Amino acid sequence: MNDxxxxxxIGEHVRAFNDRDVDALMNGFTDDAAWITGTTVVRGxxxxxxxxxxxxxxxxxxxxxxxxxxxxxxxxxxxVETLSVDGERRVCSIAGFCRLRDGRIAxxxxxxxxxxxxx
Numbered sequence: 001m002n003d004x005x006x007x008x009x010i011g012e013h014v015r016a017f018n019d020r021d022v023d024a025l026m027n028g029f030t031d032d033a034a035w036i037t038g039t040t041v042v043r044g045x046x047x048x049x050x051x052x053x054x055x056x057x058x059x060x061x062x063x064x065x066x067x068x069x070x071x072x073x074x075x076x077x078x079x080v081e082t083l084s085v086d087g088e089r090r091v092c093s094i095a096g097f098c099r100l101r102d103g104r105i106a107x108x109x110x111x112x113x114x115x116x117x118x119x
Contacts, residue, residue, distance in 0.1 A: 001100060006070035009103055010077060014063050020056045022049060030106045037110040059083040063094075073100045081112070 001009075009028060016024035026045055035042045035051065042051050055061060061083040069076045077096040082089065093113040099106050 001073050001103065003070040003072075005103060006073065006075050006100055007068055009100055009105070010068060010070075010075050010098065011065070013105060014065055014079075017052075018062050022053055022056065025052055028104055030101050030104045033105055034107045035110070036108065038112070059085065074098065075100070 013025065013028045016022075016028060026049055029045055029048055031045055032043065033045065033048060035048055042048055061081055064080045064082075065077055066080060067078040075096075075098045077094075077098070079094040079096060081092045081094050083092070084090070095111045096108055097110075098108045
């Protein structure tokens, strides 16, 4: 993949995430995709669908891309996430590292400033 295609795929992921369009979001993942956040590891589209559907309903998150670097089939992003935890609005800095395959996210490792756990 060229760098602009990787950037476009990440941009589409963020757009679908912010629109809470789970179908479009899942179309951006490979069938065997892995999503790692803190101590949570989620694998496969069915499990990812459950994860994102619950998060979107409970946390009402939105993402803003601050920086995006693409190189071959990989992307590194600095983002700001705004979400609601127990009715309290939180703003978190996030770093995300993605590997793409055939234009879709095959793996992502997400680091949230402070703790990745929201408890």
